[in-house]
Amino acid sequence: MPGFIGKELHAIDDKGRLMIPARFRKRLSGSESASRKPHNLLYVMKVPDGSLELYESMVWQEKERSLMALSDFNPDEHLLKTLLYERLDCVDIDRQGRIALSREFLDHAAISREVVIVGANIKMILWEPGRLERVVRENSSRVQVLASRYF
Numbered sequence: 001m002p003g004f005i006g007k008e009l010h011a012i013d014d015k016g017r018l019m020i021p022a023r024f025r026k027r028l029s030g031s032e033s034a035s036r037k038p039h040n041l042l043y044v045m046k047v048p049d050g051s052l053e054l055y056e057s058m059v060w061q062e063k064e065r066s067l068m069a070l071s072d073f074n075p076d077e078h079l080l081k082t083l084l085y086e087r088l089d090c091v092d093i094d095r096q097g098r099i100a101l102s103r104e105f106l107d108h109a110a111i112s113r114e115v116v117i118v119g120a121n122i123k124m125i126l127w128e129p130g131r132l133e134r135v136v137r138e139n140s141s142r143v144q145v146l147a148s149r150y151f
Helices: 057-068 075-086 103-108 129-150
Strands: 004-011 017-019 041-046 052-056 088-092 098-100 114-121 123-127
Touching: 041 057, 041 103, 052 057, 057 075, 075 088, 088 098, 114 129, 123 129
Parallel strands: none
Antiparallel strands: 004 114, 017 098, 041 052, 041 088, 052 123, 114 123
């Protein structure tokens, strides 16, 4: 499955709708096959760092399998499920390629008008531009250390 790669600046309209960039829409599962209905559902998650993450249904299903394996009778596992599902929503992609984000999710990410969409392979990450700029600036010296640790 080809990944989402790149970064684009887009605007949120007055109704809280965000246009998914065309180059990312082309990468959605089923969008290239005429025999299959184009994919029209994304999972959106509030992330503790103040961003939002968008996952295709197929990708989220993999995460869902892991969550389903957790026990509701184990307090830590039950808490994890509660905390994750509290941060999760489903959004439809309309015919124009837009998704509607709730005020709760936009407020979490401090997004009012503009949003940076970062393609991160299996997901898209939504940032308020100033917040992303601060995160990058404050952590730019860590890139080499982190990259050497994980690559």
